[in-house]
Amino acid sequence: MRSTTGPRGRVHRLVTGAVALLAAASLATACGSGDGDPGGGGGGAAGDPNGVDDGTELTMWTRAATRPQSEALVKAYNASHRNKIELTVVPTDDYQAKVGAAAGSHDLPDLFASDVVFVPNYTTSRLFADLTDRVDALPFAADLAQSHIKAGTYEGRKYVVPHTLDLSVLFYNKDLYRKAKLDPEKPPTTLAEWDEQARAVDALGAGVDGTFFGGNCGGCGVFTWWPSIWAAGEDVMNEDGTEALLDSATAKRVYATYRGWVADGIVAPGARDETGTTWTGVFPKGKVGVMPMPSTTLGLMPKDLDLGVAPIPGPDGGRSTFVGGDAIGISATSGSADQAWNFLAWSLGDKAQIDVVAAHRDVVARTDLAANKYSEADPRLVAVNRLVADGRTPYALKFGQTFNDPNGPWLALMRDAVFGDGDSVDKDNNAVSASLAD
């Protein structure tokens, strides 16, 4: 035994050393979340208005829902610049949690995009760097999609720019319109016409349905129903986003139309269960007459599907759209704000907007580029691009927990109003208000 003491002693020292090191390391990581300075890095003052392109490696996050658009922009940027962006795509449902966790440990990437409705959560928590001076110095600052800029303005300072735009628009199947003896060049201009046309197409039978919507998906309702209320010139919330106005007479007319479609079987099967995962997959099958769709899916539709695009109408006419999609900002903790801005400034410039965004048949982030060489070839795109000016992006700090939460009060309102008898809208609207003011 004695003879082994030497080497064993060394082993012991090693083991204790390793243990102590491990303990120290874990303590360090556990406490590491305490330091770092919020609000550093970014800064509002800018040297070169186009930022710096010096071969810096940048990190960027986006959510899966807008992956193709982000990937196209990053690919084009990396190919033409010395800076290199490493893009991480996060599953849409996990995005908020991931940003929240990273914010807590100061591990946010240099650039991160966000569903524009969640931007107020991030600006009020000061996760973004102040971009006011940089944005205002852009020659086309006034032409940027203002609903995104507005959503990212907090206490008079601008924190984000539009990244990808996703608008809700009506898609209608021209082949089915012809079969139903409807004029394929006359999409609905009022909710009543939409109702008539959906019912006419539904009457074709043989597996064809009039319309479709995500009936178990709060985000879908927000995106596709609210434009009908806005089109009538009304609002869905007060200015501060703390009180719901979803029990107005106009709102009830909208719900009643959808309720009629459910009652009479005008809606394609599955609407009641649709949690938003597959709702855009129904129209491309060519068996649905007319339904609201995200404009980002226009480029993904089958080539042989003869589809028309129209604005979502209100009960008595008018037009509006939900200007959704992602806005993007530079994280407050980024040490490469000038380089990150180089990407943002480039992504909003003529070249990126036309040769990348418009070329992919996506909506451009600038109203002055609504008509361009790509959209000229497809009048549907010009119509969508022009809608940006008519659309709105709702503002509420408690947006996610009120409208997107599958167990939240808005989904209850939607389902009671459309799958129930609609009598509980007033009561449900109070629950929505309570959540907004929470």
Add this chain to the structure above:
Amino acid sequence: MQVKAAEPPAAARPGRLRHRVRPQRAAPPRRWSRKVQGLGYAAPTAVFVTVLFLWPLLLVGRMSLSDWPLLAGDQGGNAPENYTDAVDGTLFWPAVRFTLLYTAIVTVALLGLALLLALLVQESRPGAGFFRTVYFLPGALGLASASLLFWGLYSPTTGPLGRTPARLGLADEPVSFLGTPTSALLSTVFLVVWKFAGFYMLILLVGLQRIPHEVYEAARTDGASRAQIFRRITLPLLRPSLALSLLLCVTGSLLAFDQFFVLTKGGPDNSTVTVVQLIYREAFQRLDLGTAAALSILVLGALLLLNVLQFRGLRRADES
């Protein structure tokens, strides 16, 4: 162990005594080395328990007593607001009720089927190995992946199961497996039973094979019927395995999350919200880590209490 037992007894005696017996100069390093040896063995576990269990537990405890938004971090103490908020939430009691209901259904269905399967493949006859493997196979899948698979199968818009009855002319519309509260619950129970029956079968199978053949032979010689043998011999002797399965199954079901998160998201109409889903919702939908932590502490307390009761109940039954 054998080597140590052969050492001189002095090593086992208290150090004070050894000091006097042994030469002064050799003792300190040896005593030191034995202490360090013990510490070295215990340290890795101690570190892991501290870092991965105690530290997070303390953090959750502190969170539950603080105003702690996900994005802004700790805003100072607010006890006991998080606890009252958690219990006052409109979904809290429905979620508790639903979780208990789900646990009861799953435990009965799962353990019943697992016992049946274990009895079926208990004997080593041709093919038994094949069926054991087949029954166990779903257990090799992750729960989230299995849930996603079933979500695809159930989907009325894209799934094959939902549309088959309509194609065969048995129904007018695609069957909606997740469309009503009852069908959503049963569809989820079906997935969980499919996924875990093989696992519990394995536990019970091990228990079954530990029962000595002589006991059965003696019973048969005494003229016991098959039902009597099952009731008086198999079940009592299988008790430790059944107890383990029960404990695992109840605890696992009370913590149900993945399957409902993927399949139903708590719907339709909040009918399938489990307690753990509430924790997730507080933290990542409502961005309120404080209330989520308070809920976690409540669930932890309930689980502890339940396990203590279960252990006590089983022990009392053992004594009688």
